[in-house]
Amino acid sequence: MSLTKEQVKELSSMARLALTEEEINCFTVQINEILGYLKKLNELSIEGEEPAPYGVPLNNIMREDKVQSSFNRDSVLVNAPQQESFCFKVLKVLEED
Amino acid sequence: MKYETIIGLEVHVELKTDSKLCCGCSTKFPAEPNTLTCPVCLGLPGALPVLNKKAIDLGITAGLALNCKISRECKFDRKQYFYPDLPKGYQITQFYAPICRTGWLKKEFPTGRRRIRITRIHLEEEAGRSYHSGAGIIDSDYSLLDYNRSSIPLIEIVTAPDLRSPREAKEFMEELKIILEYTGVSDCKMEEGSLRCDANISVRRQGDRELGKRAEVKNMNSFRAVEAALEYEAKRQIELLEQNTPLESEETRAWDEGNRETVFMRFKEKAYEYRYFPDPDLLPVIINDDWIKGIRNKLPELPNSKRERYIQEFRLPKDDAALISSSKPMAEFFEAVLKDYSGEPKNVSNWIIGDLVRLINQEKIEFHQIKLKPEALGQMLKILDQGVISSKIAKTVFEEMFYTGNKPEIIIKEQGLEQISDVQLIQEIVVKVMADHPQSIQDYLSGKKKAKSFLVGQVMKETKGKANPGIVNVLLEKELEKIKE
Numbered sequence: 001m002s003l004t005k006e007q008v009k010e011l012s013s014m015a016r017l018a019l020t021e022e023e024i025n026c027f028t029v030q031i032n033e034i035l036g037y038l039k040k041l042n043e044l045s046i047e048g049e050e051p052a053p054y055g056v057p058l059n060n061i062m063r064e065d066k067v068q069s070s071f072n073r074d075s076v077l078v079n080a081p082q083q084e085s086f087c088f089k090v091l092k093v094l095e096e097d
Numbered sequence: 098m099k100y101e102t103i104i105g106l107e108v109h110v111e112l113k114t115d116s117k118l119c120c121g122c123s124t125k126f127p128a129e130p131n132t133l134t135c136p137v138c139l140g141l142p143g144a145l146p147v148l149n150k151k152a153i154d155l156g157i158t159a160g161l162a163l164n165c166k167i168s169r170e171c172k173f174d175r176k177q178y179f180y181p182d183l184p185k186g187y188q189i190t191q192f193y194a195p196i197c198r199t200g201w202l203k204k205e206f207p208t209g210r211r212r213i214r215i216t217r218i219h220l221e222e223e224a225g226r227s228y229h230s231g232a233g234i235i236d237s238d239y240s241l242l243d244y245n246r247s248s249i250p251l252i253e254i255v256t257a258p259d260l261r262s263p264r265e266a267k268e269f270m271e272e273l274k275i276i277l278e279y280t281g282v283s284d285c286k287m288e289e290g291s292l293r294c295d296a297n298i299s300v301r302r303q304g305d306r307e308l309g310k311r312a313e314v315k316n317m318n319s320f321r322a323v324e325a326a327l328e329y330e331a332k333r334q335i336e337l338l339e340q341n342t343p344l345e346s347e348e349t350r351a352w353d354e355g356n357r358e359t360v361f362m363r364f365k366e367k368a369y370e371y372r373y374f375p376d377p378d379l380l381p382v383i384i385n386d387d388w389i390k391g392i393r394n395k396l397p398e399l400p401n402s403k404r405e406r407y408i409q410e411f412r413l414p415k416d417d418a419a420l421i422s423s424s425k426p427m428a429e430f431f432e433a434v435l436k437d438y439s440g441e442p443k444n445v446s447n448w449i450i451g452d453l454v455r456l457i458n459q460e461k462i463e464f465h466q467i468k469l470k471p472e473a474l475g476q477m478l479k480i481l482d483q484g485v486i487s488s489k490i491a492k493t494v495f496e497e498m499f500y501t502g503n504k505p506e507i508i509i510k511e512q513g514l515e516q517i518s519d520v521q522l523i524q525e526i527v528v529k530v531m532a533d534h535p536q537s538i539q540d541y542l543s544g545k546k547k548a549k550s551f552l553v554g555q556v557m558k559e560t561k562g563k564a565n566p567g568i569v570n571v572l573l574e575k576e577l578e579k580i581k582e
């Protein structure tokens with residue numbers, strides 16, 4: 001399996017990355033190199049093995065429903081590129097077609 | 098031509114936890130914007146989410162109350178999309194292994210009792226809240242984001258397409274709300290957005306097997322809006338069918354409350370690619386039998402079975418039973434009164450449904466905020482049954498108990514409200530009233546029966562409503578007979 005240029009374009013739009021034609025060409029090659037490397041994994045025999053999405057063999061790690069103090073608002077809003085009325089201010093949101 | 102409407106619901110319910118799904122920030126509402134956030138619910142790099150056990154408990158509770166199978170292995174996935182109200186760039190949800198599957202809710206509809214199947218219930222987190230600068234999202238130049246709501250735990254309950262009319266959809270939502278309130282899963286405040294629903298709706302000619310193309314209707318913010326929006330949409334789709342131009346592809350529409358219509362938002366044909374994958378930060382939760390049993394044992398009696406029991410055990414009329422069982426605090430109050438009061442249960446429900454509900458509405462409070470104690474109502478009913486007070490005085494006593502929380506015997510004593518049953522005393526008043534109203538006696542003698550009620554009324558007025566009406570009637574009758582002779 002290898003990715004076409006079109007697929008890389010789609011990927012970049014899903015990731016909200018504006019790439020130039022040149023970058024697309026470059027990344028198409030690079031991503032396919034990475035995929036080729038991952039293909040090596042297909043050589044392993046995993047018959048009878050369960051999928052293991054988690055890195056550690058643990059479960060039921062939970063906490064009690066206790067309220068803890070939140071962050072100070074000023075330090076939260078430091079990360080806002082723009083703010084108004086103690087809210088994060090963002091550009092007009094529109095659905096893409 | 099007859100048409101059939103087919104509706105399935107996706108119901109979002111905020112869980113009643115104190116803290117958020119994956120961090121210790123408070124879920125309280127309302128609060129100053131952006132005061133209830135931390136690196137986890139703001140999606141700052143390096144933050145590590147840890148699941149709130151109560152959210153899992155409430156998910157299991159909802160599943161048991163809706164007769165679902167509880168998954169033994171409950172896992173969380175990331176649903177990726179970009180939207181300013183989603184600070185992490187993905188939502189923690191359950192795509193592959195939801196906490197509950199295949200349940201049902203039995204509901205008495207006008208057309209009979211049916212089971213509405215629940216397809217699945219999954220846990221997920223809320224997004225933040227956005228405020229738009231213009232009148233609506235379209236003419237806004239910018240949006241303001243408050244992340245207090247970000248990561249509050251939710252469940253999404255998905256039903257099978259088993260509902261057959263907008264009214265059924267509304268009634269199903271009402272029943273669901275009662276169950277979720279009873280079991281403490283959510284406070285279900287639709288006006289605050291802690292209970293919301295989207296509906297998938299399609300129509301077909303009666304007898305057709307295949308389902309028509311459906312529309313998803315969003316933005317219905319009250320039970321009445323659910324019914325009105327779906328009425329509108331069903332009618333619209335039937336008209337399209339009659340013009341031989343049925344929906345060709347699935348679409349999403351929004352209910353416009355002001356213009357009373359559903360408005361096209363987008364076609365659904367372009368399926369969003371959410372790139373779901375297991376959240377590596379959140380380890381699986383294994384739910385064993387003991388855990389489920391523990392929650393099952395703590396489930397309260399559900400409204401359906403209370404309703405049945407009130408009809409069987411207390412001989413309440415169907416409507417009374419339905420109304421009282423529809424609210425947990427009201428049902429608990431009703432049952433508590435009956436612990437002290439061994440008279441007719443209908444007497445109790447009359448006072449609750451009548452005067453109590455009226456006063457609660459008048460004072461704009463919630464049932465659980467009332468000062469009136471169930472023992473006090475029980476005591477008052479006993480006193481009323483014994484004839485110590487008249488039923489008219491009882492209304493006064495009841496209002497006093499409602500506003501002060503005092504015991505009835507104290508109110509009656511302090512205000513001198515005991516019923517007067519002293520025959521001699523009443524006799525004197527009857528004679529006085531008759532002497533004061535000779536015209537009424539003339540009227541009575543000339544056949545106007547109403548004149549007698551007037552005289553009874555005057556005696557009651559003289560005694561400030563405290564005279565025993567039975568005795569007043571007998572004595573007045575006697576005196577009038579005397580004059581006739």
Ligand SMILES: [Zn+2]
Pocket residue numbers: 117120121122133134135136137138139
């Ligand atoms: Zn937080």
